[in-house]
Amino acid sequence: MSAALEMAHASHLIDRLPVPRGRLTANAPLATVTWFRVGGPAEVMFKPADAADLADFLAGCPVDVPVTVIGVASNLLVRDGGVPGVVIRLGRAFADIVVDGVEIHVGAAALDLNTAMAARDAGLAGLEFLSGIPGTIGGALRMNGGAYGRELSDVVVSATAVDRRGRGHVLDRDALGLTYRHCAVPEDWIFTGATLRGEPGDRAAIAHKMHEIATSRADSQPVRARTGGSTFANPPGEKAWALIDRAGCRGLMIGGAQVSEKHCNFLLNLGTATADDLESLGEEVRRRVHETSGIELRWEIRRIGVPASVKPSVGSQP
Template sequence: MTAAPRMHPEPHLIDRLPAVRGRLTADAPLANVTWFRVGGPAEAMFKPADAADLGDFLAGCPTDVPVTVIGVASNLLVRDGGVPGVVIRLGRAFVDVSVNGCEITAGAAALDLNVANAARDAGIAGLEFLSGIPGTIGGALRMNGGAYGRELSDVVVSATALDRSGLSHALSRDDLGLSYRHSNVPEDWIFTSAVLRGHPGDHADIGRRMHEIATSRAESQPVKARTGGSTFANPPGEKAWALIDRAGCRGLTIGGAQVSEKHCNFLLNLGTATADDLESLGEEVRRRVYETSGIELRWEIRRIGVPASSSTLSPLRSQGNRP
């Protein structure tokens, strides 16, 4: 498919990008795809037709053009100034889930919940925890997503990723280098699929465990709010929410952003928040926690793009754009 029709009196980044079979869009809004519902546009967005289209695009994309990949944007904060370069969003060609014995092969854009459902239907136990992670398999690979006592590193067998030049790599579990909320795979590689392994289980038992997880989430987390999920990683031996609570941040508000009173490791868009409000609130939480405990919280939410020119972010910013 050719690039979407547009009107640009001046040259635009999209004019420098290679021809694709998928869809290229200039100045693509991002706020409507993020769970926070905030943020500026992507300079260009690419939705590849399939893995081959993605590989060809990466091979032909100028090396000076920044490339950023997003999934369903459940754990993502897009800054108000937007995202320079190309934002790649994997779509329907990357959502397939197939079962072979006790192994499941899932595209990187497959929802974690859908993978858990497929495992349940096939009588594969051990993947129930995925139903408690509101994201995609690609995101879970990137940050070793985990919940309810398990992490992706417990079940992943292998993965496939494309590097910045479009070359495909088959990665073993050891190659992934998974640790707490971290993978050693280069940041500019794009996951396209993964193989996960469970063990034989009873359909009813698996279903009951998934129901328990869903109930626990609804009771303890603001699952129906405009939020980005868990904001900060748990420091060694500590719980981020407890540190935030002890620092007096439960319910703290900046602009239209608030620390959830239900679970204070969640930030909320009350309806009028900007990305700057949310990030400023997160930095204020980090400052207060550091003052009260000496512990510097590490962002778990991924933050991308550039702030608006009116940004008033506090100076405690040692971690840059990455979580």
């Protein structure tokens, strides 16, 4: 399908969507915002002006139009054919961080690192681990993000979300159903914010711990490469990287994609990889690990969209 026809399809979809106060963009590039730097476009990108704009848009969005939300795309693989329907990306209106005593009220688009820094500046301990997670609070909620011995479930008090019909919800920690790299909240609900709790601590000690985390990441992970973070979740009682290493996958390549030699639970775009290269490499790693250990690795990287052979036209009408 030509670029002109693709744009026509996207324009038809926009014609079916509510008119928000925020920004709608047809055929919006996604590769430039993902850490892997690969993938096709969003059929339509929506950046809501605020939470009310998001709710109104969802309430008026036709139910047959797929809706996908992304953050800073640090743990995301967008397939080469792009993403059908509407991709929602929360912006500055969802990035506020407010400290109130031992609690921090934070928007879903706030960076985990910025949240950890705000806690440090307020003398709140217990949230240092967030500085080791390269993403947003919304993403951390969706996968119960964790690092260096702690998870979001250890510090979250409650979260706010909007469902596919535009209805708002406040969920306490139990309602979130957080377990290892899992959240029980329906996939089509969009997190808009959270309240986290720390405990009084010494600012210098908190800063020192965050420095140790940053140093550990730089020493053990390919933090300056085009990567999507940790690729597979750790199976019970096992380390994914060790299983991958024992399966002989360290340095394995398909096309322009490679299993990192520095930390083999990371996939790298060496500069010419497609999303298909990366996903195929991940599946080959899964196959070899299962062949050598009997263990099925579970993707931790979120994969969205369709292959290059399929163009996003689900939400369009002729």
